[in-house]
Amino acid sequence: MNFDFVIIGAGPSGLTLACALANTKLKIAIIEKNITKNFSKPKIDGRDIALTHRSIKILKDYGIWKFINKRNTSQIKEARVLDGDSSKYLSFDHKNTIRDNLGCLVPNQIIRKAIYKEIKDLKNVKIFTKSEVAKIISNQSGSKIYLKDKRIFFSKLTVIADGRLSKIREKMGIYANKTNFKTSMTVFRMKHKLDNYKIASEYFHYNQTLAVLPIKKNLSSIVVTLENAKSKTFLNMSKNEINKKIEQDLKNKLGKMSIVGKKYTYPMLTVYTNEFYRERCVFLGDAAVGMHPITAHGFNLNLRGVSILQNEIKNAIINKIDMGSANVLKNYEKKFKKVSLPIYLATNTIASLYTSQKPITKIARRSLLYIANKMSPIKNAIMDRLLVNN
Template identity: 25%
Template sequence: MTKVVHESDVLIVGGGLAGLPLALALAQGGLSVTAVDAQDPARVTDAGFDGRVSAIAFASCRMFERIGVTKYLDGQMQPINDIIVSDGRVREGASPLFLHFDHTEIGDEPLGHLIENRHTRIALQKAVDAEPLVRLIAPNAVRHVEYGSARVTATLSDGSLVHAKLCFAADGRPSPTREAAGIRTIGWDYGQTGIVTTVEHELPHEGVAQEYFLPGGPFAILPMVGNRASLVWTEKNDMAKAILALDDKAFADEIRARFGDYLGQCRPVGPRWSYPLNLQLAREYVRPRLALVGDAAHGVHPIAGQGLNLGLRDVAAAAEVVVDAARLGLDIGALDVLERYQRWRRFDNTALSLMMDGLNRLFSNDIGPLRLARDLGLGLVNEIGPLRRLFMRHAGGVIGDLPRLLRGEAV
């Protein structure tokens, strides 16, 4: 029996929130791409698969527009107009000192948009279906990748083969592709669990996101389309386990004790999800004919909502490096080409990951002197306009050496 062989310029292992944007960006640059994902596309877009929403920074939104994703998100993008950061205790309310980000201070664009992950996946799949240079093979799994001197050969679970000049690992934190290549990671567990659910509320949220720091961890209230909000609720593992075991009424009471009444009556709707929280950083991003992007390269705490945006910055940088090399007639899988991508992204990812780690450690406690220091710090930054606007630009992803896609330009 003859094996099916797929020939492409690039193989992407993983067809998720990093893999498919990368495929679209590379295709825009004229490269043919085969993306392979072990998950069934219908399953990962089901409402019960993933209850999370992601804050897409406005630089990332520019890239979505440029690679043809935004047109499939009509009615699903909730603008983030303001962000309020405060500190407090359960049932005692927030400190009078807080930090307020108002998007009008830095331009007309919102600070970003909140999009349900499943709607982002639906939009990405539609964009891929419309792109002739991208082939998505799913559900199927990559069983083995052989890295040769001139190409990679991947063997899939159905016995078919993929030949390409370069392989990208975009297969998440566990990343079998990274592990098989012998790339080690460093990191640690936070002893925290992220609880995710959706609430409906009585009053309009006006596009205001809240980051409310409590002793167990941050309690984020993220505005969704309509009078709804996604809660990303961090607790110590033991407490999270007890909360998740509550019946619906007791669970709703715990939410109200933290949510307050500023949006009127609120009630949880739909299922509850939970995710263990940890930090994981790959020691290397590249090997000959292999590069890591997204969660395969770095998994961070969700405290600042930057996890997906870091991955999308990887995507924009990787696509630019590879497309530029192809235009110059270079070998896109050569180590010296891929090291440019590693130099571009590894320091930024590590610095931001450690900054989020530090914020979590600073705020996830009830130590009196630290509470006073962080409350004063929030209030001080709120009063210093240039510093406050610098933080907003960082949150929007427009600080530093930006790839063309994040500037809204073609790759």
């Protein structure tokens, strides 16, 4: 089967790229090992995605945002970072911007469902489910993609978006810098008596990280990150024990609290691939950069990658350049590295600094928050990065 463009992996990044190229004449195939209902009816996974204004604009441009009902979004008016039991905090407030909010939270399954709604009727896109790639062989003219069921696809450009533990990347012998933090993130929702005032808070305690994300006035998404052994203990606690623990950890700032629904746990592993492209192949999404969720920037960064790649592809089409050529893919790598590498390294540093139990790091992180809060240029620079809408 011949296609202009083959995407391996029907995750958010791969599907969003297909949406971005909907108005082209490219014949696109998406190869996915799972079945279709996983896309049309994605399971709740407990994760609420913090979208920046830039990301919302990208989703609007690609026709996805119209499928996200406003009632499924939760505005963030302020973001606070707190260290240990200190009463002082680093604050990012929408009042210091021209916006009426910093961004919004949307459940992960709602985003995935919206992406699928946009893509399912696109005439130039075909999704092949229950299809697993065995190997890829590329040359100057294109790539041959061999499936385990013996089918063969030919494409001018192959996009590999099969996740941070990409099997394709591994089969191609491409090294990826992986950091295992030996911690696990547990997410769940809690009702609470007091108003959260649409404030997102991140508490860096000395034995855990605790995030509170405002969903409704009296409902928040709670994210607890612990060492793996402690995480297992936490998961075995009763609902009443968890209620009391979170109330105490928050010093009763939200009053009486009660857990609702299931708990979901994820291991903390970050990935940064050493090569963003090979001959006729390019890496996208978590297969390229898998972020630590401590800064809630993973999905936003993936959307930037999609935006950069689709711009390079469209420019190549306009200028009648081979979209799978090394120059086109090299431009994508250069631009996406410029965006992704600084925030990847900074996020890993923050994650290491704020989870370390060493006395010197405790002093350093408290000092860092104090300095950042006092220096307006630093805060303004961060706010600009959060709120940029171009």
